[in-house]
Amino acid sequence: MRVRQATVEDAAACAAIYAPYVTDTAITFETVPPTPEQMAERITAANRTHAWLVLEDPADGCRVVGYAYAGPFNARPAYRWTCETSVYLEPGRRRTGGGRALYEALFARLVERGYRIVTAGMTLPNEASEGLHRSLGFELVGIYRRIGWKHGKWHDVARMQRMLVEDAADDPPAEPI
Template sequence: MMLIRTAQTTDAAAIRAIYAPYVEKTAITFDLEVPSVADFEQKITHITERYPFLVVEENASVVGYAYASTYYDKAAYDWTAELTIYLDEEKRGSGVGSALYDDLESELTQHGFKNFVVCISLPNDASMAFHKKRGYVQVAHFKKVGYKFDKWHDIVWLQKSLLEE
């Protein structure tokens, strides 16, 4: 059974375990070292002061997490949130991420957010397909802005707007 709930600081070790392979094996994140459990505890505390930070459990184990954060720290951007999602490697493509994002986007919408943005490092076909399927469109492409594993990486920004055109 799947349960989506607000993250607690007691989830920090499980969240770290999910995040570690992305840091150690991929350029999906530009972190070069895996943050500590204490770093994740602080992140959970800080983010949940203003934004949702959700975890998904299956069989009482955390198998993924997603959260929103400040896009840019100026008052005019207060209706825009940057979204982040990470899943246990074995849960990708299982529908867990879609359920998690459904809840995250719903909470943000209920709190008045109008724009969701995501930053994706390239290559990352799975994340691009996931977000495009959810209605996100690419709005920017920055070339060779992150350096990891002895290689330069591009990033793209995608946006989903709830505002009328």
């Protein structure tokens, strides 16, 4: 597997990977799959301030089979060193190392850009996502109970976070890029 920075040319593949999560699961609370054009806008925005990476499978003609990205955690200035992350793989690719490869490359890119903390949210239950995040050093910081309604029922969302850089002092860090 190969991880690289996403471009707008990857938008259709990312939209195709994401669509079944939107239509068939509560893993995301979106209810209408984004179009390739909308996904291209998301890729452009993420790459401008954070990062969006794709996973290619060389055994399958270097086809995009997953992606991970980061974006702002919160718009207020005090949160500017913190990102929210997500990772999506094609069905059948879970627990193959693809999510880990994407996240490790994403974290390295975020550190280069000056970010200190990453967060993630996941609809519960989601054993695969919980396991991936725990294995990468994320810690559970809370659970929102019955916060999202999708597919005819209420869902809980777990919130996790991970330090990218341990602060040595209380001095203000450099501004993120």
